Amino acid sequence: MPKVRVHNVTVSLDGFMAGPNQRLDAPFGDGVGWGDELHAWFVGAMEDLAAGKGGTDVEYFARGDRNIGATIMGRNMFGPQRGAWEDESWQGWWGDNPPYHHDVFVHTHHPRPTLEMAGGTTFHFTDESPDQVLGRAFAAADGKDVRIGGGAATIRQYLSAGLIDELHLAVAPMLIGRGERLLDDLGAGIDGYRVSELVGSSTVTHAVLVRR
């Protein structure tokens, strides 16, 4: 049966995915730059993979793209705007040819027309429930798995509802101190999960959560 998976989510040692005040010129909030300390392992794994190198980080990183047929994300992961769209010219952080190459469902209270990008990525904007969106994503994935891309709030929403089968996170050797936490306020939902892997590399510690 196809699964719902989350991969390559990086958190600080104190559990944060981002600092406070996420915005256009600081997508990961105050004090956290893309490619900095928090995501250095990710950038390194991308480069190593491209260079044909292996290693623990590369193995975990590469798992994230295997057998994925559709992606779900929150509106904040799609872009920095909040509330009603001021205009619809924003097409995501990823340029003309986003690295998805499949259907991407964006949770938003402010739907807008479907956006077809180069390379096979199509962004759908929806205010349906996670259950409903998951149904559409499984249909689009056509037998493959569905990935929840993020951000923290969206992952938490699916996790607390018990809708995620597998969640891979990387714990980075830094402290953020405040902002958006991943494993927080999950209610009884968290009781349905256990840690199946905890593996240190030279850069981070990889952990995998699966259902009990």
Add this chain to the structure above:
Amino acid sequence: MPKVRVHNVTVSLDGFMAGPNQRLDAPFGDGVGWGDELHAWFVGAMEDLAAGKGGTDVEYFARGDRNIGATIMGRNMFGPQRGAWEDESWQGWWGDNPPYHHDVFVHTHHPRPTLEMAGGTTFHFTDESPDQVLGRAFAAADGKDVRIGGGAATIRQYLSAGLIDELHLAVAPMLIGRGERLLDDLGAGIDGYRVSELVGSSTVTHAVLVRR
């Protein structure tokens, strides 16, 4: 110069040192038993050390006892009672000969007479400030370092005041979901620290925080 150190603090992957409702028959709260999943690495390291074996866990574990001349702990680490002492027959969790063998300062709003135990451990009960208690502990340590034993609230209090020089924690492959978090609500205090070590063993991930 002598240091203030914390060692062998175990947290779950989601950052908790204990579950909710800590009490006499559940010192680590609901769902967390001593020696269970959370502390299995610690029990294993104690046994390995006693058997003369080495390894990553043993190395981190053994650091905790080196060059320590006094210990500070919170009242909740000394015992399960809250509020005024119903009687003073409680002498800690550790039996007649506690494993400290030096002066131990217990933060409490309800001071009681000093308690001299076998083996050189003396419990002092005080409602002084962390700064004042630290002064007494350094005097008692006579040139050696001072250890903050726990629990979470006491470590957080010293950490947010910037009074800790080195904090070793072990992240265990389990989820607790709710209860007492270690690295939380530290205010600007946390900004004074960085992660100097992040090392996976076969059982846990060891991390060390030091001043920036």
